[in-house]
Amino acid sequence: MLLRVEDLHKRYGKEEVLRGVSFSLEKGETKVIIGPSGTGKSTLLRCINRLTEPDRGRVFLEDVEITSPRVNINKIRAQIGFVFQDFNLFTHLTALDNVRLGLMRVKGLSKKEATERAMRELARVGLADKAKAYPAELSGGQQQRVSIARALAMDPKLILFDEPTSALDPELIGEVLSVMVELAQSGMTMLVVTHEMGFARSVADEIIFMEKGVIVEQGPPEQLFKSPKHPRTVEFLRRITELYGGEK
Amino acid sequence: MSLEHWLKVWASLPVLLQGLSVNLALLGGLLSLGFFLGLVFAVLEVYGPKPLRLCAALYSWVFRSIPEILLLLLMWFGPAQFGVRIAPFTAAVLALGLRSSAYQAQIFRGALQAVPAGQMLAARALGLSKFQAVRHVLLPQALRLSLAGWGNEFAVVLKDTTLAYAVGVVEVMRQARYLGSREMPLTLPAYITVALLFLVLTYAGLFALGALEKRLRIPGLEARR
Amino acid sequence: MNLVFRWAWLPRLAQGLALTLELTGLSMALGAAFGIVLALVRVYAKGPLMPLYGLASAYVHFFRGTPLLVQLMALYYGLPTLGVAMSPFTASLLALTLNTAAYQAEYFRGAIQSVKSGQMLAARALGLTRLQAIRYVVLPQALRLVIPPWSNELVYMMKGSAVVYLVGVLELMGQAKNIAAREFRNFEVYIVVALFYLALVFLFTVILRFVENRTRIPGLGVPGRP
Ligand SMILES: Nc1ncnc2c1ncn2[C@@H]1O[C@H](COP(=O)(O)OP(=O)(O)O)[C@@H](O)[C@H]1O
Ligand SMILES: [Mg+2]
Numbered sequence: 044m045l046l047r048v049e050d051l052h053k054r055y056g057k058e059e060v061l062r063g064v065s066f067s068l069e070k071g072e073t074k075v076i077i078g079p080s081g082t083g084k085s086t087l088l089r090c091i092n093r094l095t096e097p098d099r100g101r102v103f104l105e106d107v108e109i110t111s112p113r114v115n116i117n118k119i120r121a122q123i124g125f126v127f128q129d130f131n132l133f134t135h136l137t138a139l140d141n142v143r144l145g146l147m148r149v150k151g152l153s154k155k156e157a158t159e160r161a162m163r164e165l166a167r168v169g170l171a172d173k174a175k176a177y178p179a180e181l182s183g184g185q186q187q188r189v190s191i192a193r194a195l196a197m198d199p200k201l202i203l204f205d206e207p208t209s210a211l212d213p214e215l216i217g218e219v220l221s222v223m224v225e226l227a228q229s230g231m232t233m234l235v236v237t238h239e240m241g242f243a244r245s246v247a248d249e250i251i252f253m254e255k256g257v258i259v260e261q262g263p264p265e266q267l268f269k270s271p272k273h274p275r276t277v278e279f280l281r282r283i284t285e286l287y288g289g290e291k
Numbered sequence: 292m293s294l295e296h297w298l299k300v301w302a303s304l305p306v307l308l309q310g311l312s313v314n315l316a317l318l319g320g321l322l323s324l325g326f327f328l329g330l331v332f333a334v335l336e337v338y339g340p341k342p343l344r345l346c347a348a349l350y351s352w353v354f355r356s357i358p359e360i361l362l363l364l365l366m367w368f369g370p371a372q373f374g375v376r377i378a379p380f381t382a383a384v385l386a387l388g389l390r391s392s393a394y395q396a397q398i399f400r401g402a403l404q405a406v407p408a409g410q411m412l413a414a415r416a417l418g419l420s421k422f423q424a425v426r427h428v429l430l431p432q433a434l435r436l437s438l439a440g441w442g443n444e445f446a447v448v449l450k451d452t453t454l455a456y457a458v459g460v461v462e463v464m465r466q467a468r469y470l471g472s473r474e475m476p477l478t479l480p481a482y483i484t485v486a487l488l489f490l491v492l493t494y495a496g497l498f499a500l501g502a503l504e505k506r507l508r509i510p511g512l513e514a515r516r
Numbered sequence: 517m518n519l520v521f522r523w524a525w526l527p528r529l530a531q532g533l534a535l536t537l538e539l540t541g542l543s544m545a546l547g548a549a550f551g552i553v554l555a556l557v558r559v560y561a562k563g564p565l566m567p568l569y570g571l572a573s574a575y576v577h578f579f580r581g582t583p584l585l586v587q588l589m590a591l592y593y594g595l596p597t598l599g600v601a602m603s604p605f606t607a608s609l610l611a612l613t614l615n616t617a618a619y620q621a622e623y624f625r626g627a628i629q630s631v632k633s634g635q636m637l638a639a640r641a642l643g644l645t646r647l648q649a650i651r652y653v654v655l656p657q658a659l660r661l662v663i664p665p666w667s668n669e670l671v672y673m674m675k676g677s678a679v680v681y682l683v684g685v686l687e688l689m690g691q692a693k694n695i696a697a698r699e700f701r702n703f704e705v706y707i708v709v710a711l712f713y714l715a716l717v718f719l720f721t722v723i724l725r726f727v728e729n730r731t732r733i734p735g736l737g738v739p740g741r742p
Pocket of ligand 1: 055058079080081082083084085086
């Protein structure tokens, strides 16, 4: 088992955002988390690499307890990729330097090694020719692909995606999704929060439906989409189809 | 104020320039001191624990509210009161440097806060420590955003170096005063010359900083004003 | 090392304080009047008035680009060589006024230029003359927008006025210097004066914030300070 999440709790003031979330992820698996906004999906992902400290509960990465105060969290984070909804590319760095920063400062690679590695990852997302461009000179789709390359370059054991296509214009969503599909097929372990039901259906090994800080239902896509057990799931799927249209 | 007097002042230009070099030495000293302290205070004010934040804010307010010339006198007489003798030049660098650190801290703090929160988040997600994130991601952006405000501060403190006159540093104002007391009619031409020297220095400095800002400009990273 | 404080210092310092306030208040008011004129010229002068624009710009750059101390010394020690002698107070007030006018001109100009151009258009469309439009539409908005930078300038001048003790004006610093010289208590006296200035700045900040809130109009945003 690559990732195990046990009974995570998190509250902001009075609001209980996570109310006991548990699940696990095998190596090479892709799981997709769906659910209404404000439900705690982003909070869950951030608790997994402790960008947000959970109040209670434990997270294990290959039997190492990440949530233990004794671990060096920076070493752990280097093994967990994170792709943000709004990219968060470093504004003052070119695409190449964005990918190189972690390689040189966290992994301690030499500039030459880091450059080779970074160029390989940029090529993998189809952006080798944009290495010298600054984020502001790239389209949203290109920026998100650079940020995927930045995560990939660290050679992570798993990558967390927080609504990676939600900030994109519709015509740019495809290029990012196809990079993600290839990643999943190449055996990368992925945990993806998304509203892209087509992606979820075709790539996910399992769908997790979350609402109000708890997992309501989880299962393989055919089962969860065709015959959801819980009325909340039915309701959510109905609304999301209205919003995003049916099958593509 | 005849042509003859102007020519005499012109002949004494080397003396004035030598005085001006003392002002420039003061400027270099106080700007560096202000830069390093200002940076430390700004980082403390933005990322430090609460009590430190309050201390940094109070420090900043006090040094921005007391007249520069009074700070100079305090720095000059203060140590003497406790039996420590320091040179007038040192007192001036310390007083003006501490004052400048308060203003520079404000500039850097504003710039740090103008960097979107996602930048820190993304840096930490890669595994950079908080210190590394500030060093490699936040500061390079904040320092670029600071350049415009820093230009203001440069123009202000360049002129403030003349206040060192009050504690007896032999800088350009003192030299001009010497010229005038040696020969009364030289007074006005001497001061006008000093004024013109500062005019040139101020605008040359601002021009250089503007050029630097342009050179360091990165698309998508502009000071929002 | 024992520090000494004497109540007997206070009456003298209070006299000095009154003079500091007088110098600051007068120079800020006169500087505002002159500054507004400079700003209007810099923004609106055109056609045959263009030379005025050049003069106003040169003035602003000169006084912002040179130290207040040089301006003061030139007026007090320099002008008498041309036969124009002034008392320390007059020379100081003149230097402070000329200096702050240049800075205030820039604040007013910034404020005038940040009044939306549609305001002038709408006023002209109503049939107001250019001067009327400036007087009744642009300036009332600009004057509100200028309050925050103007507050900064007030504090700056209150501090800046301290240099005039160097030509013998007995304001706060001048009184302090006399007491200190007589009693050999430099450090203690100057600490007390520093507390006076801290109190002054605090008081003025509070008052100006109050004025800013009282004159605020919904929708008329205050532009960010640099
Ligand atoms: N840093 C924070 N401080 C306070 N409340 C927060 C913070 N982050 C998230 N929340 C609250 O937690 C709830 C869940 O947010 P989030 O995890 O972003 O949900 P989702 O990603 O499912 O839309 C929301 O109500 C949000 O307002
Ligand atoms: Mg979210």
